[in-house]
Amino acid sequence: MRLLYEKSQPGRRASTLPRYEGLPRPELPDELRRSSPPRLPELSEPELVRHFTELTTRNFGIDTGFYPLGSCTMKYNPRVNERVVSLPGFRDLHPLQEEEAAQGALELMWRLQEILAEIAGLPAVSLQPAAGSQGELTGLMLMRAYFADRGEERDTIVTADTAHGTNPASVTMAGYRLAKVETDARGNLDLAHLRELVDERTAGLMLTNPSTLGLFDERIEEVARIFHDSGALLYYDGANLNAVCGISRPGDMGFDIVHYNLHKTFSQPHGGGGPGGGPVAVRERLEPFLPVPAVVRDGERFRLDYDRPKTIGKVRGFYGPFGVFVRSYAYIRAFGPALREMSETAVLNANYLLARLRDAYDLPYDRLCMHEFVLSARTLKREHGASALDVAKRLMDYGFHPPTIYFPLVVSEALMIEPTETEAKETLDAFADAMLAIAREAEDTPELLKEAPHGRPVGRLDEVKAAKRAVVRYGFEEHPDLAADATAPRALEAQKGA
């Protein structure tokens, strides 16, 4: 399919714009004036619409089908959320509108703060962080400010060896050193190792619970005790909150700081990679450090409060991704206290798939899972040469988006499957049937896996060439012909993290 730029014809345009006669023509110093126009595409509107429509036919979303991408919580996004976020009172509201003329928006944010506090079991919420990884970073900044305020020098953060890459990356960005705790044979944190790591230099723990293995840490109370006894804090990475809403609250588990992934647990249309939302909730003693402004209620009025002398500051523009708040608020209000059933259904669906697949694939941690589980294709690979990547590609032939593969790193040939509460039993069965069929194919007709996918817009792509040539924009007349690149096509295993 050609690029917009390759379809461009000089003189064509889609836009019509107001022109006013007699406006002054302000002077513009020559050195500030655009020297040559940007080569934006020149297409008429029908061509433009067809271009984007054709692109959508080459893409797969939750609206297309089952998307069990582990750790990403690809649940259905209710269409009503798109309707309400488009109300002009939300969509066309300027963030610097006077507070008395933005009461509805502020009330919605305040209500969302209250709801999130109840779900986490922690009293104070900031909606500001833009996504989960920024929520993580905000949480670490809060720890830093908290200990600085107490005059304590603590420089180390403990993360699990199963952690998302965002955890260690956030640790570095917050100026902390990283210590990694190992996972034990049952998939819990290794307590003996943990006790060795934690000392008076430890600022805190970052943990996902359930973990990226889809397992709830059975000794979470003891974990919390180890950190609190040494004066450190516990940070809850909310990536897997979809497992436990209304069932177990991070605050009750002993965590002091939590981030939520609004785009996972509370349904945002992931949009090909974003936007997200990463609010944080904290205990009282950390509240003075939260980002400004906070939304507060004074009687019947809502206002933005900038008066937090100990704040870490702002972590992004204005008050956070407001449109994301509208959608998540609507999502939660549609469930109310029955959010618990959302999590129960997610966990039921995951365990059902696990039960159906456990005999055909390796199961590194043999326990009931929470909202997701991790299988391994290591036996398939050893005996038939079929890797997790091959299984993933073959799933496409059956009409499914593959699960997350090669993560978490502690499981070789990992297949991380998260069905969410969205799916009907028939869909789960069809997926399980496909996975079982693929395991048989790996034995009987392995070339079906190796050559997969079939009939997609492209076959397996040469990632080595992409990295080496690094063609990251269209080059117009100088655009290289990569097909003419003589090297043999290679398809390498892609990794992902959520």
Next chain:
Amino acid sequence: MTAHFQSGQLSLTDDDRDAMLETIGVASIDELFRDIPAAVRLDRPLDLEPALSEPELVRHLEELAARNVDTTRELSFLGAGIYDHYVPAVVDVVLSRGEFLTAYTPYQPEMSQGVLQAIFEYQTAICELTGMDVSNASGYDGTTVAADACFVAKHVTGRDKVVLTETLAPQVRQVVKTYAVGFGLEVVEVPHDGGTTDPARVAEAADGAAAVLFQQPNFFGCLEPAPELAAAANEAGALAIAHVDPISLGVLEAPGNYGCALAIGEGQSAGNHQSFGGPHYGFLAAKDEFVRRLPGRIIGETTDVDGARGFVLTLQTREQHIRREKATSNITTNQTLLALAGLAHLAWLGPQGLRETGETCMGLAAYARERLADRVLFPERATFKEFAVRVGRNATDVIRDARERGVHPGYALGRDYPGMDDALLVAVTEKRTPSEIDRLADVLAEVDPL
């Protein structure tokens, strides 16, 4: 048998549940949670308001929305970083098609060529606008990309100080300062001199700095001597980083053409509704030599097993899921959907439309400057679509009185700049008309006679 909640979002029947529990080999859903210690379980229902049906939900949100005064209900000259530009209908194609809307990061390229190609086209558009060689797939917004850019500069130069001009948007400076603590960066600010920045003062401050960040047009709407600021940075061995408005770049010079190493900005002007401040997208583009230091996703072109063109996430060893604690950033979820809206808007405009939009904004703003000539705060400075005016009393009072007459006259600069309590920042987009500007002038004259 407990009665299950009726939700259109959940797809299991009672019979399904029973059959599934049997397959799993447990007697109840509760049993699935047996790994959770009793002491940390919630032994009561969540204290949330009762569930709303879809019509009730819509009514509730309509009521909340109705208590906001948006720019369809009030003539507004608010800007200060978020602007009421026209968002073309073609943007809705991108925002409403489920295949785009409900996909995630394109980890599996064979399932995601649509989004991958669109981001590649977006990256190309950003490079064309900014005169840069490489763009990432988006950052959170115009503030966080500034912090990202400082992190790049720290690693490229090995220096630990950044210089920000005071005319850089206040919240951009605030976010950079928040991040700077963890980055181990000292932040130095250069005051403005009559609405713009003196290159000599930048040269002085840039000694030993990793980067100089400035904004064009600046927060006051004034045009900075951008080439001279960039030269001052380069002279000191610091990276010159321009924070630019995408909608201005059909008229104003591209940062890549006046010596900048990176160009960043808030994308909202191109393709995004105001949405009370988010979600929008931040763009970050750089010269080739910095590609391995860039944060965030980057899409690259390649070929498939049959030699056909395709697109993939590339140069991923920069990113957190591979490089972990040594990554260039922790970002994963970004703002792709908003960036694609930006692409649709820019493609709708084309080079001609972008230039015309810029010219119309400039022309209308110049007309507004004429109408408010005796109030203009920095009359010597050239401006683009925004400019500061002085009022005779506290600007927040003027705003209140003007709004009572149906006009929001702009942003009270005193909220961010001490000593500027009597200053308003007035933004004029291509959606305003000369007669609306006349109304602004009339209302200001009425509530704030000079």
Next chain:
Amino acid sequence: MAAAESYPEELKYHPEHDWARIEGDEAVVGITWFAQDALGELVHFEAPEVGGTIEKDSSYGEVESVKAVSDVIAPLSGEILAVNEQVVEAPETVNEDPYGEGWLLRIRLSDPSEAEALLDVEAYKQVLADS
């Protein structure tokens, strides 16, 4: 294409999968067959500057494939006399010939006695067998 597995007798090895060919008071260093095989086809070598120094057991650069990145550990200390530009230009050279054309640096040794702590080929093979 990729070389067959081999560990030349005449080289000294570092347990972090690096090798050194000692020539008087100079040495040529690189990564072993095992290291390049674990990484896959290399797409980037982040090389240090000629004239700088490297320190035994510390990282002096990075090698990357599309799926992994790895520090390169100095088997010996010394001043960098040359960087293999062929590898910078075409990193897959390391996969094709890890001990020959795919060398990474030439250094002047600051402490030739450090070589005594390195492994001979049998000891290195034992490291591989144990891992």
